[in-house]
Amino acid sequence: MKVLKVMSEVTGRLDLNEFARMVGLTPNQTIEHMQELLKADFLRKVGSGYGITDAAKTVLKALSPVPTGMEFHFYITIGHPTIFKAKSLLDFYGTVKQIDAASLEFHLYRGDFENWTREALNDAVFAEEFAKLKKLKLKGERLRKAIIKAAEAKYGLEKLQ
Known part of the structure; x- marks a missing residue:
């Protein structure tokens, strides 16, 4: 993902050798990574170069760490923390896949997921997805x-796994 991140930050054209040096790869490795990103629809051809797609911008947002102090700490119940915390949406996604479903139920029905996605991720649309899930009253693996x-x-995010 470093190739994608650097591409999102570059404001002008670069030759392959300079770009490869910036991402810490050989030119051949850089080309291979870029071909994989093209297949995943994270890059698109723009003239004789490449640009990142909206899908790539969305994934980069998911990889970005939340501000310090806004990490999501998972609990089973009040006073019973788990070892898990999410510093990004990708961390959150990975934790949801493995944590005890009781923690998911606890946080969903308290509105914790809604609040965190709205405040830490600045994503009101995704927060609404949690509000919808809450109304469905899902439990256990169905909720996960x-x-x-x-x-x-x-x-x-499935493209990153």
Whole structure:
């Protein structure tokens, strides 16, 4: 993902050798990474160069760390923290896949996921997905699958796994 991140930050044209040096790869490795990003629809051809797609911008947002102090700390119940915390949406997604479903239920029905996505991720649309899930009163693995599906639909995270 470093190739994608650097591409999002570059404001002008670069030759391949200079770009490869910036991402810490050989020119051949850089080309291979760029071909993979093209296949994943994260890059598009622009004239004789490449540009990042909206899907790539969305994924980069998911990889970006939240501001310090806004990490999501997972609990089973009040006073019973887990070892998990999410510093980015990708961390959150990975944790949802493995944490005890009781923690997911606890946070969903308290509105914690809605609040965190709205405040830390600055994503009111994704926060609304949690409000919708809450109304469905899902539990256990059905809830886990629904959260994973919502994150994948919004951010394309399945492409990163």
